[in-house]
Amino acid sequence: MAKTILIVDDSSSMRQVVGITLRAAGYDVIEGRDGKDALNQLTGQKVHLIISDVNMPNMDGISFVIAVKKMPAYKFTPIIMLTTETEDARKNEGRAAGAKAWVVKPFRPEQLLDAVQKLCLP
Numbered sequence: 001m002a003k004t005i006l007i008v009d010d011s012s013s014m015r016q017v018v019g020i021t022l023r024a025a026g027y028d029v030i031e032g033r034d035g036k037d038a039l040n041q042l043t044g045q046k047v048h049l050i051i052s053d054v055n056m057p058n059m060d061g062i063s064f065v066i067a068v069k070k071m072p073a074y075k076f077t078p079i080i081m082l083t084t085e086t087e088d089a090r091k092n093e094g095r096a097a098g099a100k101a102w103v104v105k106p107f108r109p110e111q112l113l114d115a116v117q118k119l120c121l122p
């Protein structure tokens with residue numbers, strides 16, 4: 001059975017690129033347009049990993065991570081931040097919220113898949 005990954009990004013083209021990369025590697029993908037939409041996607045099903053942008057309307061990625069970590073079914077789900085943000089202060093903010101990895105856009109597919117494979121637990 002394929003592992004499920006939630007992609008959260010306000011850019012439909014970025015969701016598409018990440019989705020193609022993950023599906024080609026055998027993962028099932030769920031998508032959220034921003035933090036609020038992504039929270040609505042989390043309905044109790046098993047999600048093995050979340051990949052989230054930081055800068056989004058309605059609910060930014062850091063606020064989304066904080067909200068996810070408060071949900072009993074998802075508090076241990078690893079989260080990768082996929083963003084253009086490179087500042088250490090922002091990375092530390094993400095880590096403090098509960099993010100396990102930080103991948104900077106633009107990314108190479110193999111770079112993303114390497115992070116996914118390290119964090120995507122059974």
